[in-house]
Amino acid sequence: MQIEKYKIEEFNQQGLTDHQRKFEFVSAGLPNIDDVMHKLQAFNITIPSWALGTGGTRFGRFSGGGEPRSLEEKIADVGVIHALNRSSNSISLHIPWDIPENASDIKALAALHGLHFDAVNSNTFQDQSDQKLSYKYGSLHHVDKAVRKQAIEHNIEVIKYGVQLDSKALSVWLSDGSNFPGQLNFRKAFQNTLESLQEIYAALPNDWKMYVEYKCYEPNFYSTTIADWGQSLLYTSKLGPKALTLVDLGHHLPNANIEQIVSLLLMEGKLAGFHFNDSKYGDDDLTVGSINPYQLFLIFNELVEGMDARGMNHAHDLGWMIDASHNVKDPIEDLLQSVQAIKIAYAQALLVDKAALIAAQNANDVTMAQEILQQAYRTDVRPLVAEAGLRAGGALNPIDVYRKLNVRENLIKERGLKTVATGL
Ligand code: AFD
Ligand code: MN
Ligand code: MN
DSSP: OOOOHHHHHHHHHHHHHHHHHHHHHHHHTOTTHHHHHHHHHHOOOBEEGGGSSOOEETTEEOOOSSOOOSHHHHHHHHHHHHHHHSOOOEEEOBTTTTOOSSHHHHHHHHHHTTOEEOOEEOOOSSOOTTOSSOOTTOSTTOSSHHHHHHHHHHHHHHHHHHHHTTOOEEEEOOOOEESSTTSOOHHHHHHHHHHHHHHHHHTSOTTOEEEEEOOSSSSOSSEETTOSHHHHHHHHHHHOTTEEEEEETTSSOTTOOHHHHHHHHHHTTOEEEEEEOBOSSSSOOBOTTSSOHHHHHHHHHHHHHHHHHTTOOTTTSSEEEEOOOOSSSOHHHHHHHHHHHHHHHHHHHHTSOHHHHHHHHHTTOHHHHHHHHHHHHTSOOHHHHHHHHHHTTOOSSHHHHHHHTTHHHHHHHHHOTTOOOTTO
């Protein structure tokens, strides 16, 4: 289904006076308001194809109804999100869950919704039914060269699909690792992985990037072959300039200082971008900003500071993507909340008084340094985010409009109550 613009405008009219009052109040005290609004409007966050269906755990999966049954329907769902928030103009596909049968038709369909294709993701963490060799003991790190070759070829095939869709990056997440001490020779596992990644790297088109994700544990619980940012950076440094380290917020041990990791990767020119989500314990894949919005703000503070120091374009020079999956919420509502949380953290980071912060840091004025950060964090920037959406032709309140238009009910009518999204 497609959301008509005039319907969004009708709902916007209802809340306009109230919104304008709030926007004027917040923006009055902000010297850089025009710059902030311009940046907020330019900022888009990619939606992963696998977040559009209800998630599950090893205990069960409770379908929410009206889930997309095909790539075309996933694109339509992202189209709904983008029509409402005007900040989700791309989709990231997972191969083989989302094989485009006719790439030019798929591109045309996406373009109808104002969408393009971001990074493509390979999958060597599951066995497919037509697959010759198993990934039970890993893929790119496997002791058997034939398994490694199969996994390399899969990644190269994913690049080919991506080229047809005008994607510009391959994301590699490996579940490779070991569950028990003694199972694996760490050095050989590293070297096998490096050689495999080198072969994939050699197949990248010139204007492509390879994003190497790390994850501290799961599904392997004793060791992971790319376990942390240091290990990923080791691979990406050895691979070359097209290889970059991808930070998934849920892939750290609790209390890790992610903002410091971000700052240093940026300094080295080795930060690929993000998989945004939130977590309480591990790879919980919860809605962005639902558990620790202050951490998200601190990360954006480092991003803005580090990108500005390197003269980078906030909107385009890093990969911004959500990687979440929900078991109990409507996935579209959840993604709207996630995008909103990201834009709020970004807006707050844009409000940090940088000159004052540098002065406080240089004077070892710890109290003032904290005050400056929290002054920005405690500003209610929601009217700024709403205004950016409004100016871009979106909804003042995306979730409200989504509900008033009965989008989910219509999707259930169209697709059925018991549908299950492909890939999950
Ligand atoms: C899994 C991993 C990782 C990866 C995603 C897509 O935890 O976050 O990005 O699959 O391959 O959720
Ligand atoms: Mn991820
Ligand atoms: Mn993950």
